[in-house]
Amino acid sequence: MTTGNAARTVTSRVLSVLDAFNGEHRRLTLSEISRRAGMPLATAHRLVGELATWGALERDADGRYQIGLHLWEVAALAPRGLGLREAAMPYLEDLYEATHQHVQLAVLDGVDVVYVERLSARGAVLVRSRVGGRLPAHTTGVGLVLLAHCPVDVLEQYLSRPLVAFTPLTIADPLRLRATLDKVRRSGHAVSDRQVQMDAVSVAAPVRDVEGRVTAALSVIVPFDGMQPAALVPAVVAAAHGISRSLLRRAAAA
Amino acid sequence: MTTGNAARTVTSRVLSVLDAFNGEHRRLTLSEISRRAGMPLATAHRLVGELATWGALERDADGRYQIGLHLWEVAALAPRGLGLREAAMPYLEDLYEATHQHVQLAVLDGVDVVYVERLSARGAVLVRSRVGGRLPAHTTGVGLVLLAHCPVDVLEQYLSRPLVAFTPLTIADPLRLRATLDKVRRSGHAVSDRQVQMDAVSVAAPVRDVEGRVTAALSVIVPFDGMQPAALVPAVVAAAHGISRSLLRRAAAA
Incomplete structure (x- = not known):
């Protein structure tokens, strides 16, 4: 325990200040940062000052800190x-x-899975995900696509851990998940049928990078109303193909 | 000169590694980072290693570094x-x-002005701006709106500096710019008529935060084809009002 703090580099302290912020903690006082980042108030004060000068943090009208525009840039x-x-x-x-x-x-x-973009209609079903937010991969349509196409060792490691279940329909059994991923690979798309919440279904398809690896996935989430979401599959798959082609064109132009 | 490097803190070095990256330099080798951040290769190597472990940087297939997903999160x-x-x-x-x-x-x-969002049709006019990119405020519609409503000292400082002109139509004269900003304040919208490039016009309107301050601006860019962009004004102003109201509702709900 005595080496813990001494071994901690300044860089790791700076990064732990940034990690003090998340979706549930978007605005923090200096003492909250100090506590959440596990460092003395004086240290936090100095690092926060430097981060604010650069624009990694900004102070709001109440004196609390939030992530700054320059870091976002x-x-x-x-x-x-x-x-x-x-x-x-x-x-x-x-x-x-x-x-x-x-x-x-x-x-x-x-x-x-980390969501890098979302377009949402005002009247669309309320969902757990947000841009920059995370969900366990096996519960979501995009996650099933990404797991189906990830390297074998990554998948085996994923399956060796306990699988969370958000609803009675979440596939939390490794054997059933394997069978589902086989089906995703064969069909070229995935459906998450009320696996995250009981009122929503998503349809997802793979996006491939210039080397043909599946590096992203695209999905549409619709409210569950007893209808089969199969009607969405061609549009989602076509859009995913369009993005893959666009990545190829961009790489060729660069 | 002898105090320069000694006075430079580890935090500022970490941040200068991040600043080595920009829209024209998205992928860098270790030696490029070392040169652009102005630090010895050994120092760059150590800092880049720590930043990569945390996810602020990622290595691509060619061994070059790029900004990482965790920083984006x-x-x-x-x-x-x-x-x-x-x-x-x-x-x-x-x-x-x-x-x-x-x-x-x-x-x-x-x-x-820093662009925080852009939606673009595939066939829309080619423009200089990109998400996360910057343009001098007085040249753009959004910038004219933001300058028209910024604090007096910020505006006076802006007007005291040389004003860049991208086209013969860029308002680069402080007196003319003052008159334009007056008009923007009175009318509630701004038009940048071929001030950034000769083939594009933008119409912009202010977005107000919960305290009523103009903290953002919204615009539509259309190709210049001799038509007056006045037809766009009501839709742009209505959308900007909608965002201001939405910010109020969100603050009330938080």
């Missing part, structure tokens, strides 16, 4: 964030206009 | 980035469906 360069989004946006917009539901683009990060 | 919490975007998105989508042109949302940062 730099992060907008992430190829799996807004970079991927640029290529995908026209296809997401077409799909949104055709469906007026939630249209989402996601990537796999560890055991979670 | 944290940055997605920025209230002037994706936070503002969440409130604005349904209105941007309505405007996009009505116009099928570029629909943009921007904020003021220093002397620049």
